[in-house]
Amino acid sequence: MIVAERLVKEFRLAERKPGLLGSLSTLLTRRHRVVRAVDDVSFEIPAGTKTAYIGANGAGKSTTIKMLTGIMTPTSGRCTVAGLEPYRHRQRNARTIGVVFGQRSQLWWDLSVPDSFRILRRVYDIPEPVYRRNLDLFRELLDIDALGPTPVRQLSLGQRMRAEIAASLLHDPAVLFWDEPTIGLDMVLKDAVRHLVNRAHRELGTTVVLTSHDIADIGAICDSALVVDHGRVVHQGTLKDLLRTADHRSVVFDHRDGTAAGTVRARIEAGLPGVRATPDDGGRIRVDYPAGRYTSRQVLTFLLDHFDLADWYAPEPGLEDVLRKIYGRARVPGDTPDGAGRTPDGAA
Amino acid sequence: MTARLRRYTPFATSGLQSLLQYRSMFAMTAMTAAAGAAVTVFLWRAVYAGTPGRGPGGFTVEDITTYLLVAQILQVLHTNRVDDEVAAEVYRGDVAVMLVRPVSYPVMRFFACLPVVGANAVLVGLPVLGLFALLVPLTAPRPADLLLFTVSTALSVLLAFCVNLLTGMTGFLTTNTWGVRMVKQSVVAFFAGQLVPLALMPGPLAALAKVLPFRGMVDGPLTLLLGRYDGWTDAAGVLVQQAAWAAGLSLLCAALWRAALGRLEVLGG
Amino acid sequence: MTRTMMRYLRLAWFLGGVGLHRLAAYRMDFVLGAGAFLVRVGIQTAVVGLVFRQVPAVGGWSYHEVLFLLGFSLLPRGLDHLFTDQLWELGRKLVQRGEFYRYLVRPVDPLFSLLSERFFHPDGLGELVVGAVLVGYAGSELGLSLSPVQWVLAPVLVLCGALLHTSVKLLFASLSFWTVTSMPAMYAANQVSEFSAYPLDIYHPSLKALLTWVLPFAFTAYVPCVYLLSGGTGLLGWLPVVTAGALALALTVWRRGVNRYEMTGS
Incomplete structure (x- = not known):
């Protein structure tokens, strides 16, 4: 379903010097340095799996997800989602995927949640029965009605995340990309969110790619794991296999x-x-x-x-321990971790 | 006293620092100012085009050109971003965070805006003045008038700070501070004499403009710069009126700020 | 092709409805915004009035002709304002705060998606109404009678002017893809557009050239008004060329900017 082949993403960062004199000197000159956020990453995520995309901060997770969702174009290499290169066929890809970026909102900032949903219904051409069915589901599990006519920008983080999660599922996407979806949610809502995604997976065969700092999310949702560190894949397989590497x-x-x-x-x-x-x-x-x-x-x-x-x-063995170990090991220079550079066999 | 003031210097330096990060900002502010000046300068020059010597209001072509150009530059000095920043902080509720610091918020804002004013004067005011000096003839002021103008400009900056702070504080009352700021900008520009010198306004309008505080922001300093006053008492009168308004508005700011904080506490931030 | 067009038109219609609906919810904001705008135009008119207290004509234009021009300049501006105000947000913060991505994960054109967030901005209505009133008043004072061709062309001229405003705004907003924020540039360009409210004949020749060929705001009001007031076609022939060119340039810069877009932070 999702294939990445030798994916590379580099950024040019402007260097800023600290202090007042530093600001003055950046006024005149600006130096750049190149940072390789994703370094020759290859992997394959089969349809119908629920994969945890795991990595420490700065490991290149978000960058990879941005390439898979079509927001970023790779520096080199390619990736496909359902056979399409997302950054080339943004709009067609957008119909296939549902996205949550926990840190940022994708709703209509000035509108209420119901208004946003009505627009999404038109934008994605969601058939009436599907829209009704999903809305009922969100009402029951996420208590969407409680958000009322408040504009999105005035919602609390937890309220907004409920709306974001619902918005990502509204059009029955074939692939879900959830980047930190449970930020700001309490235990009950976290359970509801896990229940929602597992239900979509069971009933519609939705493929899920999830990143989360909450290990419990991963354990409750995912069956596979893809571990990256410093822009490289260090493990790919089922979650059970990953635990066995402890x-x-x-x-x-x-x-x-x-x-x-x-x-x-x-x-x-x-x-x-x-x-x-x-x-x-x-x-x-x-x-x-x-x-x-x-x-x-x-x-x-x-x-x-x-x-x-x-x-x-x-x-x-605890997932946390396994991961702490993997991060520690990958930082040792010259060590080639298992699973890195595995070549996937063609498009899904 | 100095120790208390020293507490505010970090706000001044950090204000400058954050400003310098946007080097394009100055070029653009300069362009905006030049464009604004050009509209009024050329409009009024067209009026004076047919009249050699002293035209309406006793201005020569050079006088009116100088007046409108310097008026625009004064306006740049008065654009200290206090209104939008205070409004935004009130709107986002960040003001509550400010209250836990051991400093007075309005005073901190004043120090943070000083470097903005200074940087605007050097990086925007002077280049725009130079550009127009190349294009159109200007009136050179007498040294004494220049001195009076400098004092008067300092007072006008204080006036502008108070006006902008009051504008920003409307954020406690409405979410559409954009509209309030637009009204403020238009009204201030008009009654300060930035678009039309007070001397060219019809009697009742000029009388109204003279009793409003905005007159001290543009028309006051320029009256002094162009030597359009009768003896020293008249010149001192302009400065005294400015100083009185500055003191009055500062007191008003302090009182309203206290009242607003009371309201903030009631609302629970 | 026509199916896509129809889809976008239907979406636009729907979003316009949502915009009007929101207008009712934010009645106070609207009243304040419209009021602020009235004050601004009122003061602009007052300045023109004060100028004409001194002389009967400026640059060969009479009082009511300048009022006509001032009013006409609000029409394309208001039309543009009505639909494209969200571009200010792009220049101000969407790239800086990494929020632009949301337009790339929706199955509609990113530009449409962006504009859709503030469709039907009510402030534009205020400009259209005030502009129409000023044009009507000044036109009747001047005893203006338009030929049938002029009647047909007038709305086209307003539309072209609006497209020019949109192009300049889009171009400068798109610069934020390179400079992170392009608010000052947009603001400066907007400031330059204020020149279009007065006869170009009063400006320095270099400024006149700038307004005609670099930032072609002359074509939003001055050129159409010369045609409507005097029938002189002068630069009118250039209007479609300049409009098409500006639009093509702005869309190119926008496309390249979107391609370049990189989200800040993680």
Whole structure:
């Protein structure tokens, strides 16, 4: 559905010097430097997937999304959405996609939300039944009616985001690009938003591309992940695969020995060098071990041999930890991360 | 006192800094001023074209040209952006943020606008004056008159600040400050004598213009510059009237600002 | 092609309705804006009146002829104002604040999409009404009687003038794609357009040339008024050429600007 081939985007930034003298000197001269925001990125997002587009600040996420939505033209390389190059066929592409940029509004600033929707209905030529159906849905889940006749510019961030999200779904787009869609929303509304997008995916097969600082959003919506760092793709696959790349596994257990927590900890760390044991308040012990050095069998055998286990479980590696690791690793020069530069096989 | 004033110098320097980031702004302000001056200058020169020597109102062609040109430059000095910035800050509610700072907002605004005035004088006023001096003959003022004009101009800048602050404060009352500012601009330009010298207005209109504070913004300084006064008492009278209006409007600003803050607190920002 | 045209016309009609609807919601704003405008034109008329207290004619134009010109100059300006006011927002902040993108993610032409946000700006109505009243008053005082050809051409002249205003505005607003904000340039160009309210004959020859061939505001009021008042065709033949040229140039700059558009920040 979405294909990027060797996508590159460079910016020229004017250099400003700080202070009063600096401003005076920029009055006379202006220097530029070139920043490569997206660096030779290739990936493919199949139709009907819900992909988290993940990266630290400045990783080139927003820039890539802007190219995929047709707002920016790549410096080199190309990308297609449903077979169209968005920046070449902006208007045709616009009918296929729904967009939310959390930081910015795309509604009619001076108009009320209902007025904006009426205009969107005409602009996208939305058939009456579809419009009615979606409006009813938004009323029920996002409480759109509560926004009333207030012009968009006077809405609070949370109210505006509800309207933005609804606006992006109004025309049943085949692809949704959501960039930070849950900014300013409370827990209940976040749930509603997740429910909405999952419903669109289930009933219409909508392809979703999502960026969010809220890890919970990603977990609740996405099935795939595309991780970029410093303008390069460092991982692409299912979210489960991504979690599997975690280099630490954990086991949490309870025991009946009555041994002091400090002793337990010392015994584990002595018996399994490189492993960290942390007792928690409830008397349980958490064991974190490097996945490459020990198999889970080795660790469990050790624990069964040395302690009288009452209960144990192995939590799934946290997405946050995995990502923190990926960002850290990609910053080491000379390290080629897995998945980078994978060549996709033609257009979707 | 100096320590208290020193607190405001950062506002002055940062005002200049943000201004200098837009270097094209000055070129464009200059063009705007030149265009504005050209309309009135050529319109009135056409009137005086057929009359050699002193024409209507006792002006020569050079006098009227100088009058209208300097009037336009004074107007540039009075465009200190206080009206739109205050209106915008009131509208966006940013004024509430200002209140938590340990400085007086109107005083801070005054210091922030000073460098704007200075930069406009040097980067806009002088080039426009030079351009017109090349195109049309002007009247050279006497040194004493030039001195009087300088003092009078300083007072006119203070007057303009007060007028603009009052205009900006209408943001507490209406969201369409654009309309208010347009009215202010037209009315001030007319009654200050920027478009038509007070001497050329019919009796009742001139009388009205003379008692309004705007007269001190353009017609006052230019009366002094062109030596159109009867002895020193007359000249001093112009300055005293300006100073009195400046003091009066400053007090009015302070009082209204207090009242507006009271309103702001009631509304909860 | 015709289907697209029809679609845009239908959209424009609909947006005009929304604009009028909004007018009712912001009645106070409208009254204030229209009032401010009346004050401005009133003062402009007063200045002309004061000028003619001194002399019977300026640059060969009588009082009522200048009033006619002043009034006529408001017609194309008002027509342009009615539909293209959102261009000011483009020059002021849309690029600077990275908000322009929203016109690129809608399935309509970006220019149409931009203008649609403030379609049918009521201030333009005020200009049209005041302009028409002034033209009517001055015309009857002058005992003006137009030939059938002049009657037919008059609306075309207003339309061409409006397109010229739009072209200049669009051109300078589009500069913001390069300079981030082009408000001062737009403001300066708008200021220059004020020249068109007075007879060009009073200006310095260089200024007259500038207004005719560089920023062709002469064609928005002066040239049409010379034709309507005296029947002299003079520069009239250039009017369609200049209008088409200005429009083509402005649209080219706009297109290149949109292509160049890069969103600020992330």
